[in-house]
Amino acid sequence: MSLCRVCHASVREFFDFGQHPLSSAFTVPGRTTDEFRYRLAIGVCVSCSMVQLLEDIPPEHEVHEGYPYHSSNSTVMRAHFEETARGFLSTELTGPDPFMVEIGCNDGVTLRTVGDAGVRHLAFEPSGAGGVRVHRAFFDGASARAVRAAEGPADVIYAANTLCDIRDIGQVFEGADALLTPDGVLVFEDPYLGEIIDRTSFDQIYDEHVYFFTARAVRAMAEHFGFELADVEHLPVHGGQIRYTLARAGRRTPTASVDELLAGERARGLTDPATLDGFAAAVRGIREDLPALLRKLGAEGHSIVGYGATAKSSTVTNYCGIGPELVPFVCDTTPSKHGRLMPGSGIPVRPPEAFSSPYPDYALLFAWNHAEEIMAKEQAFREAGGRWILYVPDVRIV
Numbered sequence: 001m002s003l004c005r006v007c008h009a010s011v012r013e014f015f016d017f018g019q020h021p022l023s024s025a026f027t028v029p030g031r032t033t034d035e036f037r038y039r040l041a042i043g044v045c046v047s048c049s050m051v052q053l054l055e056d057i058p059p060e061h062e063v064h065e066g067y068p069y070h071s072s073n074s075t076v077m078r079a080h081f082e083e084t085a086r087g088f089l090s091t092e093l094t095g096p097d098p099f100m101v102e103i104g105c106n107d108g109v110t111l112r113t114v115g116d117a118g119v120r121h122l123a124f125e126p127s128g129a130g131g132v133r134v135h136r137a138f139f140d141g142a143s144a145r146a147v148r149a150a151e152g153p154a155d156v157i158y159a160a161n162t163l164c165d166i167r168d169i170g171q172v173f174e175g176a177d178a179l180l181t182p183d184g185v186l187v188f189e190d191p192y193l194g195e196i197i198d199r200t201s202f203d204q205i206y207d208e209h210v211y212f213f214t215a216r217a218v219r220a221m222a223e224h225f226g227f228e229l230a231d232v233e234h235l236p237v238h239g240g241q242i243r244y245t246l247a248r249a250g251r252r253t254p255t256a257s258v259d260e261l262l263a264g265e266r267a268r269g270l271t272d273p274a275t276l277d278g279f280a281a282a283v284r285g286i287r288e289d290l291p292a293l294l295r296k297l298g299a300e301g302h303s304i305v306g307y308g309a310t311a312k313s314s315t316v317t318n319y320c321g322i323g324p325e326l327v328p329f330v331c332d333t334t335p336s337k338h339g340r341l342m343p344g345s346g347i348p349v350r351p352p353e354a355f356s357s358p359y360p361d362y363a364l365l366f367a368w369n370h371a372e373e374i375m376a377k378e379q380a381f382r383e384a385g386g387r388w389i390l391y392v393p394d395v396r397i398v
Protein backbone atom coordinates (compact mmCIF):
# COMPACT_ATOMS: atom_id res chain seq x y z
CA MET A 1 0.00 0.00 0.00
CA SER A 2 1.28 3.49 -0.85
CA LEU A 3 1.66 6.21 1.73
CA CYS A 4 0.23 9.71 1.33
CA ARG A 5 2.74 12.15 -0.15
CA VAL A 6 1.45 14.84 2.24
CA CYS A 7 0.57 13.24 5.59
CA HIS A 8 2.04 9.70 5.24
CA ALA A 9 -1.22 7.89 6.08
CA SER A 10 -2.27 5.06 3.77
CA VAL A 11 -3.72 5.67 0.32
CA ARG A 12 -6.61 3.65 -1.12
CA GLU A 13 -6.22 2.99 -4.84
CA PHE A 14 -9.37 3.61 -6.89
CA PHE A 15 -8.25 3.58 -10.50
CA ASP A 16 -5.54 1.85 -12.52
CA PHE A 17 -5.10 3.09 -16.11
CA GLY A 18 -2.45 0.48 -16.89
CA GLN A 19 1.03 1.08 -18.29
CA HIS A 20 1.55 4.55 -19.79
CA PRO A 21 4.36 6.50 -21.45
CA LEU A 22 5.35 9.95 -20.14
CA SER A 23 2.92 12.53 -21.49
CA SER A 24 5.76 14.69 -22.79
CA ALA A 25 7.57 11.83 -24.58
CA PHE A 26 6.82 12.87 -28.15
CA THR A 27 9.01 10.51 -30.16
CA VAL A 28 10.84 10.73 -33.45
CA PRO A 29 9.37 8.47 -36.19
CA GLY A 30 11.10 5.06 -36.26
CA ARG A 31 12.02 5.10 -32.56
CA THR A 32 8.93 4.03 -30.65
CA THR A 33 9.88 0.61 -29.31
CA ASP A 34 12.10 1.55 -26.36
CA GLU A 35 9.55 3.87 -24.77
CA PHE A 36 9.56 3.99 -20.98
CA ARG A 37 6.26 3.09 -19.33
CA TYR A 38 4.98 3.29 -15.78
CA ARG A 39 1.77 2.29 -14.02
CA LEU A 40 -0.65 5.23 -14.10
CA ALA A 41 -2.88 4.76 -11.06
CA ILE A 42 -4.52 7.05 -8.50
CA GLY A 43 -5.77 6.73 -4.97
CA VAL A 44 -7.18 8.74 -2.07
CA CYS A 45 -5.54 9.26 1.34
CA VAL A 46 -7.67 7.71 4.08
CA SER A 47 -6.67 10.53 6.45
CA CYS A 48 -6.25 13.89 4.67
CA SER A 49 -8.30 12.82 1.59
CA MET A 50 -5.71 14.02 -0.94
CA VAL A 51 -6.21 12.29 -4.28
CA GLN A 52 -2.82 11.51 -5.80
CA LEU A 53 -0.77 9.46 -8.23
CA LEU A 54 0.47 6.24 -6.71
CA GLU A 55 3.67 5.50 -8.61
CA ASP A 56 6.81 7.59 -8.82
CA ILE A 57 8.67 8.02 -12.09
CA PRO A 58 12.21 6.66 -11.61
CA PRO A 59 14.57 9.68 -11.50
CA GLU A 60 16.45 8.60 -14.64
CA HIS A 61 13.21 8.98 -16.62
CA GLU A 62 12.04 12.23 -15.10
CA VAL A 63 12.31 15.32 -17.23
CA HIS A 64 14.28 17.85 -15.20
CA GLU A 65 14.54 20.84 -17.50
CA GLY A 66 12.15 23.06 -15.64
CA TYR A 67 8.56 23.21 -14.51
CA PRO A 68 6.47 21.42 -17.10
CA TYR A 69 4.87 24.22 -18.93
CA HIS A 70 2.88 23.61 -22.04
CA SER A 71 2.47 26.81 -23.94
CA SER A 72 -1.19 26.54 -24.77
CA ASN A 73 -1.08 29.22 -27.48
CA SER A 74 -4.36 30.44 -26.13
CA THR A 75 -5.50 34.06 -26.12
CA VAL A 76 -7.96 33.18 -23.36
CA MET A 77 -5.09 32.02 -21.12
CA ARG A 78 -3.06 35.14 -21.89
CA ALA A 79 -5.99 37.32 -20.86
CA HIS A 80 -6.46 35.18 -17.75
CA PHE A 81 -2.85 35.73 -16.62
CA GLU A 82 -3.02 39.48 -17.33
CA GLU A 83 -6.16 39.71 -15.24
CA THR A 84 -4.49 37.67 -12.51
CA ALA A 85 -1.59 40.14 -12.42
CA ARG A 86 -3.95 43.13 -12.27
CA GLY A 87 -5.79 41.44 -9.42
CA PHE A 88 -2.61 41.07 -7.36
CA LEU A 89 -1.52 44.63 -8.21
CA SER A 90 -4.73 46.01 -6.70
CA THR A 91 -4.77 43.77 -3.59
CA GLU A 92 -1.60 42.09 -2.31
CA LEU A 93 0.94 44.35 -4.03
CA THR A 94 -0.13 47.78 -2.79
CA GLY A 95 2.36 48.25 0.07
CA PRO A 96 5.74 50.04 -0.19
CA ASP A 97 8.08 48.30 -2.68
CA PRO A 98 6.07 45.06 -3.08
CA PHE A 99 7.66 41.87 -4.43
CA MET A 100 5.95 39.04 -6.31
CA VAL A 101 7.39 35.59 -6.98
CA GLU A 102 6.10 32.93 -9.36
CA ILE A 103 6.94 29.23 -9.28
CA GLY A 104 7.47 28.45 -12.95
CA CYS A 105 6.23 31.29 -15.12
CA ASN A 106 3.64 30.28 -17.75
CA ASP A 107 5.15 32.14 -20.72
CA GLY A 108 5.89 35.05 -18.41
CA VAL A 109 2.56 36.80 -18.95
CA THR A 110 1.71 37.32 -15.27
CA LEU A 111 5.10 38.60 -14.16
CA ARG A 112 5.56 40.71 -17.27
CA THR A 113 2.31 42.50 -16.46
CA VAL A 114 3.44 42.97 -12.85
CA GLY A 115 6.84 44.23 -14.03
CA ASP A 116 5.24 46.67 -16.47
CA ALA A 117 3.47 48.20 -13.47
CA GLY A 118 6.89 48.82 -11.90
CA VAL A 119 6.63 46.07 -9.28
CA ARG A 120 9.60 43.84 -8.36
CA HIS A 121 9.15 40.26 -9.50
CA LEU A 122 11.03 36.99 -9.93
CA ALA A 123 10.26 33.56 -11.37
CA PHE A 124 11.81 30.36 -10.03
CA GLU A 125 12.40 28.54 -13.29
CA PRO A 126 15.42 26.25 -13.72
CA SER A 127 15.19 26.33 -17.53
CA GLY A 128 15.51 30.11 -17.55
CA ALA A 129 12.61 30.31 -20.02
CA GLY A 130 9.79 32.82 -19.94
CA GLY A 131 11.32 36.16 -20.86
CA VAL A 132 11.04 37.57 -17.34
CA ARG A 133 13.45 37.95 -14.42
CA VAL A 134 14.35 34.40 -13.50
CA HIS A 135 16.07 32.63 -10.61
CA ARG A 136 17.41 29.48 -12.22
CA ALA A 137 16.37 26.94 -9.61
CA PHE A 138 13.42 24.85 -8.55
CA PHE A 139 11.45 26.42 -5.73
CA ASP A 140 12.37 24.76 -2.42
CA GLY A 141 13.58 25.65 1.06
CA ALA A 142 17.18 26.31 0.03
CA SER A 143 16.47 28.37 -3.11
CA ALA A 144 13.78 30.39 -1.32
CA ARG A 145 16.17 31.18 1.56
CA ALA A 146 18.80 32.31 -0.95
CA VAL A 147 16.36 34.70 -2.63
CA ARG A 148 15.08 35.95 0.72
CA ALA A 149 18.65 36.78 1.78
CA ALA A 150 19.43 38.59 -1.48
CA GLU A 151 16.13 40.36 -2.20
CA GLY A 152 14.04 40.39 0.97
CA PRO A 153 10.63 38.84 1.62
CA ALA A 154 7.88 38.37 -0.95
CA ASP A 155 4.27 39.48 -0.62
CA VAL A 156 2.92 36.90 -3.05
CA ILE A 157 4.13 33.52 -4.21
CA TYR A 158 2.00 32.44 -7.17
CA ALA A 159 1.88 29.18 -9.11
CA ALA A 160 -0.43 28.21 -11.98
CA ASN A 161 -0.62 24.59 -13.08
CA THR A 162 2.61 23.91 -11.25
CA LEU A 163 2.00 22.94 -7.63
CA CYS A 164 -0.02 19.85 -8.55
CA ASP A 165 3.12 18.55 -10.25
CA ILE A 166 5.55 18.99 -7.34
CA ARG A 167 5.96 15.59 -5.67
CA ASP A 168 7.83 16.86 -2.61
CA ILE A 169 5.18 19.44 -1.75
CA GLY A 170 6.67 19.93 1.74
CA GLN A 171 9.56 21.76 0.07
CA VAL A 172 7.12 24.30 -1.37
CA PHE A 173 5.86 25.10 2.13
CA GLU A 174 9.39 25.25 3.53
CA GLY A 175 10.21 27.72 0.76
CA ALA A 176 7.03 29.73 1.31
CA ASP A 177 7.75 29.94 5.02
CA ALA A 178 11.27 31.17 4.30
CA LEU A 179 10.35 33.72 1.67
CA LEU A 180 6.95 35.22 2.53
CA THR A 181 6.40 38.33 4.65
CA PRO A 182 4.41 37.59 7.84
CA ASP A 183 1.17 38.43 6.01
CA GLY A 184 2.26 37.17 2.61
CA VAL A 185 0.25 34.62 0.63
CA LEU A 186 0.93 31.47 -1.33
CA VAL A 187 -1.61 31.40 -4.18
CA PHE A 188 -1.97 28.49 -6.57
CA GLU A 189 -4.44 27.26 -9.18
CA ASP A 190 -4.69 23.74 -10.53
CA PRO A 191 -7.31 21.35 -11.90
CA TYR A 192 -10.06 20.73 -9.33
CA LEU A 193 -11.07 17.19 -8.45
CA GLY A 194 -14.73 18.25 -8.27
CA GLU A 195 -14.65 19.35 -11.93
CA ILE A 196 -12.69 16.27 -13.00
CA ILE A 197 -15.39 14.10 -11.50
CA ASP A 198 -18.28 16.21 -12.82
CA ARG A 199 -16.90 16.14 -16.36
CA THR A 200 -15.28 12.69 -16.21
CA SER A 201 -12.18 14.53 -17.44
CA PHE A 202 -9.91 11.60 -16.64
CA ASP A 203 -7.35 12.93 -19.13
CA GLN A 204 -6.24 15.40 -16.43
CA ILE A 205 -4.61 12.34 -14.89
CA TYR A 206 -1.08 11.84 -16.23
CA ASP A 207 2.49 11.85 -14.96
CA GLU A 208 2.74 15.63 -14.54
CA HIS A 209 -0.38 15.90 -12.38
CA VAL A 210 0.51 14.30 -9.06
CA TYR A 211 -2.18 15.89 -6.88
CA PHE A 212 -5.88 16.42 -7.58
CA PHE A 213 -6.78 19.11 -5.11
CA THR A 214 -9.98 19.69 -3.15
CA ALA A 215 -10.62 22.41 -0.58
CA ARG A 216 -10.65 19.76 2.13
CA ALA A 217 -7.31 18.24 1.15
CA VAL A 218 -5.68 21.65 0.59
CA ARG A 219 -6.87 22.85 3.98
CA ALA A 220 -5.44 19.74 5.63
CA MET A 221 -2.18 20.14 3.70
CA ALA A 222 -1.91 23.81 4.68
CA GLU A 223 -2.44 22.96 8.36
CA HIS A 224 0.10 20.14 8.17
CA PHE A 225 2.72 22.71 7.16
CA GLY A 226 1.74 25.60 9.45
CA PHE A 227 -0.44 27.48 6.95
CA GLU A 228 -4.16 28.08 6.63
CA LEU A 229 -6.57 28.04 3.69
CA ALA A 230 -7.74 31.67 3.60
CA ASP A 231 -9.67 31.91 0.33
CA VAL A 232 -10.82 29.92 -2.69
CA GLU A 233 -12.03 31.11 -6.06
CA HIS A 234 -13.51 29.21 -9.01
CA LEU A 235 -11.71 29.80 -12.31
CA PRO A 236 -13.25 28.92 -15.67
CA VAL A 237 -9.92 28.01 -17.34
CA HIS A 238 -8.65 24.52 -18.24
CA GLY A 239 -12.04 22.92 -17.69
CA GLY A 240 -12.56 24.28 -14.17
CA GLN A 241 -9.92 25.11 -11.62
CA ILE A 242 -9.81 26.46 -8.09
CA ARG A 243 -7.40 29.17 -6.99
CA TYR A 244 -6.35 28.60 -3.38
CA THR A 245 -4.96 31.40 -1.22
CA LEU A 246 -2.91 30.23 1.77
CA ALA A 247 -1.60 32.42 4.57
CA ARG A 248 0.41 31.63 7.66
CA ALA A 249 -1.77 30.08 10.35
CA GLY A 250 -3.76 32.73 12.24
CA ARG A 251 -2.86 35.69 10.00
CA ARG A 252 -6.07 35.94 7.96
CA THR A 253 -9.71 35.15 8.60
CA PRO A 254 -10.84 32.52 6.08
CA THR A 255 -13.51 33.90 3.72
CA ALA A 256 -17.05 32.59 3.44
CA SER A 257 -16.12 30.98 0.10
CA VAL A 258 -13.85 28.55 1.93
CA ASP A 259 -16.70 27.35 4.15
CA GLU A 260 -19.05 27.17 1.19
CA LEU A 261 -16.73 25.04 -0.89
CA LEU A 262 -15.92 22.77 2.06
CA ALA A 263 -19.63 22.34 2.81
CA GLY A 264 -20.37 21.57 -0.84
CA GLU A 265 -17.63 18.94 -0.95
CA ARG A 266 -18.98 17.36 2.23
CA ALA A 267 -22.57 17.38 1.00
CA ARG A 268 -21.71 15.61 -2.25
CA GLY A 269 -19.25 13.21 -0.60
CA LEU A 270 -16.57 14.30 -3.07
CA THR A 271 -13.89 11.84 -1.97
CA ASP A 272 -16.21 9.12 -0.63
CA PRO A 273 -15.59 5.65 -2.06
CA ALA A 274 -19.00 5.66 -3.79
CA THR A 275 -18.19 8.91 -5.65
CA LEU A 276 -14.72 7.79 -6.71
CA ASP A 277 -15.98 4.37 -7.79
CA GLY A 278 -18.72 6.10 -9.79
CA PHE A 279 -16.05 8.17 -11.52
CA ALA A 280 -14.12 4.99 -12.30
CA ALA A 281 -17.22 3.44 -13.87
CA ALA A 282 -17.81 6.56 -16.01
CA VAL A 283 -14.20 6.46 -17.21
CA ARG A 284 -14.61 2.81 -18.25
CA GLY A 285 -17.71 3.86 -20.17
CA ILE A 286 -15.69 6.38 -22.21
CA ARG A 287 -13.13 3.69 -22.99
CA GLU A 288 -16.00 1.69 -24.53
CA ASP A 289 -17.77 4.55 -26.29
CA LEU A 290 -14.97 6.62 -27.81
CA PRO A 291 -13.09 3.94 -29.81
CA ALA A 292 -16.44 2.44 -30.83
CA LEU A 293 -17.56 5.78 -32.29
CA LEU A 294 -14.25 6.30 -34.09
CA ARG A 295 -14.39 2.77 -35.55
CA LYS A 296 -17.97 3.26 -36.70
CA LEU A 297 -17.23 6.59 -38.39
CA GLY A 298 -14.10 5.14 -40.00
CA ALA A 299 -16.04 2.13 -41.28
CA GLU A 300 -18.57 4.51 -42.83
CA GLY A 301 -15.72 6.07 -44.79
CA HIS A 302 -15.47 9.33 -42.81
CA SER A 303 -12.12 11.04 -42.24
CA ILE A 304 -11.12 11.90 -38.66
CA VAL A 305 -8.21 13.97 -37.34
CA GLY A 306 -7.19 14.94 -33.83
CA TYR A 307 -7.08 18.60 -32.71
CA GLY A 308 -4.46 19.64 -30.12
CA ALA A 309 -1.56 17.34 -29.17
CA THR A 310 -2.12 18.00 -25.47
CA ALA A 311 -0.37 16.26 -22.60
CA LYS A 312 -3.85 15.15 -21.52
CA SER A 313 -4.44 13.28 -24.78
CA SER A 314 -1.66 10.85 -23.90
CA THR A 315 -3.95 9.36 -21.24
CA VAL A 316 -6.93 9.20 -23.62
CA THR A 317 -5.13 7.61 -26.56
CA ASN A 318 -3.20 5.09 -24.49
CA TYR A 319 -6.03 4.16 -22.14
CA CYS A 320 -8.64 3.90 -24.91
CA GLY A 321 -6.30 2.20 -27.41
CA ILE A 322 -6.54 4.96 -30.03
CA GLY A 323 -3.74 4.91 -32.60
CA PRO A 324 -3.09 6.13 -36.16
CA GLU A 325 -5.50 3.52 -37.58
CA LEU A 326 -8.37 5.44 -35.94
CA VAL A 327 -6.88 8.96 -35.92
CA PRO A 328 -4.23 9.30 -38.68
CA PHE A 329 -2.79 12.56 -37.35
CA VAL A 330 -3.25 15.36 -34.81
CA CYS A 331 -2.77 19.02 -35.72
CA ASP A 332 -1.23 21.40 -33.21
CA THR A 333 0.12 24.96 -33.16
CA THR A 334 3.33 24.05 -31.25
CA PRO A 335 6.28 23.94 -33.70
CA SER A 336 8.41 21.63 -31.50
CA LYS A 337 5.73 18.91 -31.71
CA HIS A 338 5.51 18.94 -35.52
CA GLY A 339 6.87 15.84 -37.22
CA ARG A 340 6.88 13.96 -33.92
CA LEU A 341 4.69 11.11 -32.76
CA MET A 342 2.35 11.28 -29.79
CA PRO A 343 3.61 9.30 -26.76
CA GLY A 344 2.70 5.63 -26.87
CA SER A 345 -0.02 5.87 -29.50
CA GLY A 346 2.44 6.92 -32.23
CA ILE A 347 -0.08 9.29 -33.85
CA PRO A 348 1.87 11.86 -35.94
CA VAL A 349 1.59 15.57 -35.08
CA ARG A 350 1.23 18.03 -37.96
CA PRO A 351 1.08 21.84 -38.17
CA PRO A 352 -2.33 23.57 -38.05
CA GLU A 353 -2.37 24.02 -41.84
CA ALA A 354 -2.85 20.25 -42.17
CA PHE A 355 -6.30 20.66 -40.64
CA SER A 356 -7.79 22.59 -43.55
CA SER A 357 -6.16 20.87 -46.50
CA PRO A 358 -8.67 19.40 -46.87
CA TYR A 359 -10.92 19.64 -43.81
CA PRO A 360 -11.72 16.24 -42.32
CA ASP A 361 -15.31 15.09 -41.74
CA TYR A 362 -14.70 14.87 -37.98
CA ALA A 363 -12.22 16.44 -35.57
CA LEU A 364 -11.53 14.76 -32.23
CA LEU A 365 -11.01 17.69 -29.85
CA PHE A 366 -8.14 16.67 -27.56
CA ALA A 367 -7.70 20.35 -26.54
CA TRP A 368 -11.26 20.45 -25.16
CA ASN A 369 -10.13 22.87 -22.45
CA HIS A 370 -9.91 25.49 -25.22
CA ALA A 371 -13.15 24.39 -26.92
CA GLU A 372 -14.77 27.82 -27.11
CA GLU A 373 -11.71 29.54 -28.52
CA ILE A 374 -10.97 26.75 -31.01
CA MET A 375 -14.54 26.35 -32.24
CA ALA A 376 -14.80 30.10 -32.76
CA LYS A 377 -11.53 30.07 -34.71
CA GLU A 378 -12.54 27.08 -36.84
CA GLN A 379 -15.92 28.32 -38.10
CA ALA A 380 -14.94 27.42 -41.67
CA PHE A 381 -14.54 23.77 -40.66
CA ARG A 382 -18.16 23.68 -39.50
CA GLU A 383 -19.35 25.58 -42.54
CA ALA A 384 -17.61 22.95 -44.68
CA GLY A 385 -19.79 20.35 -42.92
CA GLY A 386 -17.22 19.32 -40.29
CA ARG A 387 -18.26 18.05 -36.86
CA TRP A 388 -16.47 17.96 -33.53
CA ILE A 389 -16.11 14.80 -31.49
CA LEU A 390 -15.99 15.43 -27.75
CA TYR A 391 -15.39 12.91 -24.98
CA VAL A 392 -15.70 15.30 -22.02
CA PRO A 393 -18.11 15.09 -20.21
CA ASP A 394 -19.25 12.21 -22.44
CA VAL A 395 -18.71 10.94 -25.95
CA ARG A 396 -20.73 13.03 -28.41
CA ILE A 397 -20.70 14.73 -31.78
CA VAL A 398 -21.45 18.45 -31.96
Ligand code: TYD
Nearest residue numbers: 070072073074308310311312332333367370
Ligand atom coordinates in the same frame (compact mmCIF):
# COMPACT_ATOMS: atom_id res chain seq x y z
P1 TYD B 1 -2.71 22.74 -22.95
O1 TYD B 1 -3.96 23.52 -22.85
O2 TYD B 1 -1.48 23.25 -22.28
O3 TYD B 1 -3.04 21.28 -22.42
P2 TYD B 1 -2.04 20.17 -21.80
O4 TYD B 1 -1.57 20.70 -20.49
O5 TYD B 1 -2.92 18.95 -21.67
O6 TYD B 1 -0.92 19.95 -22.79
O7 TYD B 1 -2.31 22.50 -24.47
C1 TYD B 1 -3.09 22.85 -25.56
C2 TYD B 1 -2.47 22.26 -26.83
O8 TYD B 1 -3.33 22.52 -27.92
C3 TYD B 1 -1.11 22.86 -27.17
O9 TYD B 1 -0.27 21.82 -27.66
C4 TYD B 1 -1.42 23.85 -28.27
C5 TYD B 1 -2.66 23.28 -28.91
N1 TYD B 1 -3.57 24.28 -29.44
C6 TYD B 1 -3.83 24.29 -30.81
O10 TYD B 1 -3.28 23.46 -31.57
N2 TYD B 1 -4.69 25.24 -31.31
C7 TYD B 1 -5.30 26.16 -30.51
O11 TYD B 1 -6.08 27.00 -31.00
C8 TYD B 1 -5.04 26.12 -29.09
C9 TYD B 1 -5.72 27.11 -28.15
C10 TYD B 1 -4.17 25.17 -28.60
Ligand code: ZN
Nearest residue numbers: 004007045048
Ligand atom coordinates in the same frame (compact mmCIF):
# COMPACT_ATOMS: atom_id res chain seq x y z
ZN1 ZN C 1 -2.80 12.25 3.51
